[in-house]
Amino acid sequence: MKVLISSPLYDYTKVSEVEAHGATLSEVLTDLDRQFPGLRFRVIDEQDRMRPHMRFFVNGEQVFELRHALQSNDAVQLVQALSGG
């Protein structure tokens, strides 16, 4: 499926849109980490929690669970919430 990547993660992906596979959001992030080592830990912590200022969207709707089921034609977005200076 198509995964849109926000700019803070370009150091890993080099591009804003990549392909990844998985039946859940967690599996997609694992596939992204296989392709771009280190990416998953920057957005998911060691307790498998979404990091506080990262947001995950599927087809434009925010999702909050890593076990969220995905279809192969879903569009996933990884977005960071910036604030302050």
Next chain:
Amino acid sequence: MVLLVGTRKGAWLLHGDAARKTWRIEGPHFLGHIIHHLALDPRDRRTLLAAASTGHLGPTIFRSTNLGKTWKEAAQPPAFAKAPEGTTGRAVNHTFWLTPSHDKEPNAWYAGTSPQGLFRSEDGGDTWQPFSYINEDPQYRSWMGPEEGGTPDGPKLHSIIVDPRDPAHLYFAMSSGGVHESVDGGKTFAPLMKGMEVIADFDPANIDFHDPHCVRLCPSNPDRLYQQNHCGIYRIDRPSDTWVRIGRRMPKKVGDVGFSIIVHPRDADTAWVFPMDGTMVWPRTSPGGKPAVYVTRNGGRRWERLDVGLPASQAWWTVKRQAMCADRQKAVGLYFGTTSGELWMGRDEGKRWSCIARHLPEIYAVEAAELK
């Protein structure tokens, strides 16, 4: 000679000439990343480690083996063990402190994190594992206090010290959570708290209340350590287990509160501090807006103000705990970075100060390192 500068928005390296009169600034590295600490491996004098995070991405460690020409991210940054199902585990917010291990342990490093955690790498900083038992130990966890009850920037494990005579003899400190020592390579740790004070009306027997800000071991006498604490400046001479509050000899109007303390590379009687305002709501600025370093040359019996060249008034910055250091040259140079992004050098052990860089982001860490 190179100064390694970690800031809230990236890292810079300042290369000095032989006389340390001119400095060539190089950077930024990792622009936009918070660089909590940047350290050179003194064993090969080429490997750099940078403890990095951003406001939104998780923490990591970057490693360079060519003095920052290229960087590679750690394959496995410090991370706590996964908590058993049904329990809430901790996550590293950022790595705060980096310490190379003993000369006899090439490639070994220690890291301290926020929230408080102790980690070790044995491959030059590429992969990190929890070190010792303290990260998950119920007793130590109670001494660390609740994560949300820690300081606004997060409670921290810092001041990891390896005795230059014995790699199994270790110290670390926690803000909050006290000072701790191991004599068996981390199999066991024990608090080293006697003599340390806590804020008024609280019980000093409660280790959670102790807030050491920075602890330094004297390379010329590894039995002597100095400590800048939330509640004063201390010295301990091992094997004594009692800290002595030497900050009581500081001028009353200045007080003995601060973040940083540094020691002379060859004279264990000499140490420097940068006091800050710890009154009322704790402004943590230079007292009265008049910054100064204070030096003791007799183990804390007397303190002398060193402010020649520093602003005489209306300078409201301070110096964080990793942002002050000394080099090892014959005429020792001192360095500190300010919360307002200035880097100062004190020639001849702080007799004369000059600003060697300005307009940087808030400075978190400064290390002086000697290259091959």
